[in-house]
Amino acid sequence: MIEIKHLYKTFEDGKTVLKDINFTFEDGKTNLIIGQSGSGKTVLMKNLVGLFDPTRGEILYDGRDFVKMTKQERVMLRREMGMIFQSAALFDSMTVLENVMFPLDMFSDMNEADRIKRAKFCLDRVNLKGAEQKMPGEISGGMQKRVAIARAIALNPKYLYCDEPNSGLDPKTSLVIDELIHSITQEYNMTTIMNTHDMNSVMGIGEHILYIHEGTVGWTGTKDEIMTSTNEKLNSFIFASDLFRKVKEANRE
Amino acid sequence: MFAIKYILKFIAAFGKYLDLMGRTFSVPERMRMFMKQYVKEMSQLGVDSIGIVLLISFFIGAVICIQIKLNIQSPWMPNFTTGYTTREIMVLEFSSSIMCLILAGKVGSNIASEIGTMRVTQQIDALEIMGVNSASFLILPKVLGLMTMIPFLVIFSIVSGFLGAYATAYAGIITPDDLTVGLLHSFVPWFVWMSIIKSVAFAFIIASVSSYYGYNVTGGSFDVGKASTNAVVSSSMLILFADIFLTQLLS
Ligand SMILES: Nc1ncnc2c1ncn2[C@@H]1O[C@H](COP(=O)(O)OP(=O)(O)OP(=O)(O)O)[C@@H](O)[C@H]1O
Ligand SMILES: [Mg+2]
Numbered sequence: 001m002i003e004i005k006h007l008y009k010t011f012e013d014g015k016t017v018l019k020d021i022n023f024t025f026e027d028g029k030t031n032l033i034i035g036q037s038g039s040g041k042t043v044l045m046k047n048l049v050g051l052f053d054p055t056r057g058e059i060l061y062d063g064r065d066f067v068k069m070t071k072q073e074r075v076m077l078r079r080e081m082g083m084i085f086q087s088a089a090l091f092d093s094m095t096v097l098e099n100v101m102f103p104l105d106m107f108s109d110m111n112e113a114d115r116i117k118r119a120k121f122c123l124d125r126v127n128l129k130g131a132e133q134k135m136p137g138e139i140s141g142g143m144q145k146r147v148a149i150a151r152a153i154a155l156n157p158k159y160l161y162c163d164e165p166n167s168g169l170d171p172k173t174s175l176v177i178d179e180l181i182h183s184i185t186q187e188y189n190m191t192t193i194m195n196t197h198d199m200n201s202v203m204g205i206g207e208h209i210l211y212i213h214e215g216t217v218g219w220t221g222t223k224d225e226i227m228t229s230t231n232e233k234l235n236s237f238i239f240a241s242d243l244f245r246k247v248k249e250a251n252r253e
Numbered sequence: 254m255f256a257i258k259y260i261l262k263f264i265a266a267f268g269k270y271l272d273l274m275g276r277t278f279s280v281p282e283r284m285r286m287f288m289k290q291y292v293k294e295m296s297q298l299g300v301d302s303i304g305i306v307l308l309i310s311f312f313i314g315a316v317i318c319i320q321i322k323l324n325i326q327s328p329w330m331p332n333f334t335t336g337y338t339t340r341e342i343m344v345l346e347f348s349s350s351i352m353c354l355i356l357a358g359k360v361g362s363n364i365a366s367e368i369g370t371m372r373v374t375q376q377i378d379a380l381e382i383m384g385v386n387s388a389s390f391l392i393l394p395k396v397l398g399l400m401t402m403i404p405f406l407v408i409f410s411i412v413s414g415f416l417g418a419y420a421t422a423y424a425g426i427i428t429p430d431d432l433t434v435g436l437l438h439s440f441v442p443w444f445v446w447m448s449i450i451k452s453v454a455f456a457f458i459i460a461s462v463s464s465y466y467g468y469n470v471t472g473g474s475f476d477v478g479k480a481s482t483n484a485v486v487s488s489s490m491l492i493l494f495a496d497i498f499l500t501q502l503l504s
Contacts, residue, residue: 049382078384089375103383106283161382 001027002048002159002191007057009043017043019215021057028189030182030205034196035212036237041195042086044212045163048193049081050074061159079107082152083161088144090136090151096123097132100150107155122150126180142173146180153184160185162194171200178205199238202226211237270465276388277396277461290394298360298395298460299402305359306352306406307413310343313351314414317342318421318432335427336435339418341444348410349448350496353455356406357488361463364395365484368467369477377468388468396460403456404449411445447503454499455492462488 002025009018017040025031033041046052048059050066059066061077069077090099100119104110110118123129126146136144145165152160162181166174182205185192196202202209206223211234213219219234226238281287322335368391371377380387415436422429463484470480 051378051381075384078382081382081384083379083382085375085379087375089379091371091376091379092374105286106383106385 001025001062002193003058003060004048005058005060007044007047007059008055009040009047009052010055016055017215018047018054021212021217023210023217023220025191025193026208027191028186029207030185030192030194031208031210032194032196032202032206033210033212034202034206034237035218037197039212040215041197041212042163045161045193045195049083049161050078079155080158081161082155082157082159084145084148084152084163084165086163086167088136088141088148090144090147092136094136095132096128096134096136096139096147099136099147100154103151103154119150119154122154123147125153125184126150142169142177145169145177149177149180149184153188156188158190160190160192162192164195164197166196166198166201174198174200175204181205202238213237269469270462273388273392273465273468274461276386277392277464279386279389281389281393282386286390287394290390291398294394294398295402298363298399299406302356302359302402302406303409305355306410309355310348310352310410310413311417311420313347314339314343314417315421316417317347317414318418319426322421322427332431333435333438336418336432337438338435339432340415340436340438340440343411343414344444344448348407348414349452349455350492352406352410353403353452353459353492354489356403357455357459357463357492358485360399361459361485361488362481364460364463365467365481366477368392368464369470369480370474372468372470373473373477392461392464392468395464396457399456399460400453403452407449407452411448447500450503451496451499454495458491458495459488462491 004021004023004025007018007021008016010016021044033044035041043052047054048066054067057067066074066077090096091102094102097116097119100122101115104115104118108115108118120129120132123132126149128143128146128150131139131143131147136147139147149165160181165181166177169177178201181192181194184190194201194205203223203226206226209219209221209223209226210217211219213233218237219229219231221229226234229235318335318339321338325338326335368377371391377387377391380390418427418432418436419429421427422432463481466480466484466487467477470476
């Protein structure tokens with residue numbers, strides 16, 4: 001469980017991107033952060049993992065404040081984190097297998113055979129058998145994302161972060177990635193936090209949603225509650241697309 | 254006013270550089286991974302530079318020999334002058350300083366663009382999230398790898414320069430015997446050591462300064478290009494300053 005309390009983030013240039021964010025990300029669930037482009041989703045996620053330091057506020061990992069942790073404590077906590085970046089961020093000098101093995105090579109005490117076995121298991125889990133010896137540049141964007149998922153789960157993390165894992169993918173591949181993240185989350189009881197502005201993801205796997213509006217908490221709830229919500233800001237964001245407006249109207253009738 | 258701003262900027266950058274070096278020089282988390290990277294960098298930065306070093310040194314050795322024989326040597330000078338001068342130029346300056354300036358161009362831009370690209374494609378962030386000390390993991394093997402390989406490159410450069418000089422002898426510009434006598438005339442082994450010590454310092458400058466520029470890239474591919482140019486310019490300047498300082502110190 002990750003609780004954020006009164007989180008503020010102001011950059012050096014004086015721009016306040018996050019204002020008084022309060023939210024709890026729950027265990028064993030796919031928690032979504034949604035919002036318009038530029039609303040601060042990535043900044044919030046970077047605060048959670050410590051790539052940015054918040055200006056004010058608390059980030060409690062099972063009650064322990066991440067902001068106040070020592071460097072060493074942070075490093076230890078980070079070994080329980082896996083992250084999938086918007087751009088996949090695979091190491092492009094390594095093969096697919098080496099990428100997935102990397103966290104194991106760095107932090108596990110398994111012998112080489114076991115590490116390879118574990119990496120192959122993870123690749124198998126994301127349906128990428130047979131691509132082990134390819135370089136990241138030789139596989140498609142969707143496959144890269146799946147390799148990134150395999151790498152993120154190699155060490156069995158407690159917390160999984162996904163920054164727009166399906167940006168740049170076609171709807172069908174997006175769906176595959178979403179389902180994959182969702183099922184892995186349930187299988188290993190992880191706390192998964194996913195940034196997205198893809199309504200298909202929201203309606204598909206949104207168990208616990210934080211809607212950010214211009215850096216503030218605009219709305220919180222589940223995908224079912226979205227359909228009945230009367231929150232204007234949320235509605236103008238979600239139902240910006242004709243398709244979803246029609247779905248909602250149909251729902252009402 | 255402009256000067257003060259410039260100096261302040263330089264001090265800030267130097268502080269950032271020192272901070273990065275502090276993070277770089279920490280004990281590697283996994284010796285096995287470090288050794289793998291170290292060997293890779295020795296090959297990529299050192300072994301892959303052997304060709305260009307041999308080629309350039311060969312021609313410079315030949316040209317120095319021709320220049321001195323045709324334009325400086327005169328009947329009242331001893332016959333060994335050409336060989337002696339060629340050796341001193343190669344050993345004292347060319348094979349350490351000038352060769353490192355050339356390598357600053359090749360190796361420096363390679364390091365800065367590699368690390369810079371890793372920065373803008375979030376590969377460095379990915380390392381940090383995993384709890385890896387990205388500075389130490391990426392930079393330390395490069396710095397140590399280049400420092401390990403550079404003495405060999407210096408020796409290769411000296412030898413290749415001498416071979417170039419002998420090539421001119423076969424073109425009939427100087428007799429091989431005169432050249433041999435000249436090359437061996439009052440040889441001071443310390444000069445070779447001096448050259449090696451200097452080059453190790455230059456290797457540190459090239460690898461660490463270029464890594465600094467690459468590591469601190471913000472933005473996109475345009476900024477990676479800029480960082481790689483800055484890396485080459487700054488490390489070349491620093492090599493020139495360090496050369497004056499080290500030559501005084503070691504002579
Ligand atoms: N390092 C930074 N320094 C200053 N401002 C920043 C920095 N990073 C992000 N911002 C600003 O924070 C705001 C939110 O950016 P963020 O990347 O979080 O948006 P986002 O919600 O992830 O958008 P998208 O859906 O397009 O990825 C933007 O206005 C951006 O300019
Ligand atoms: Mg974003």
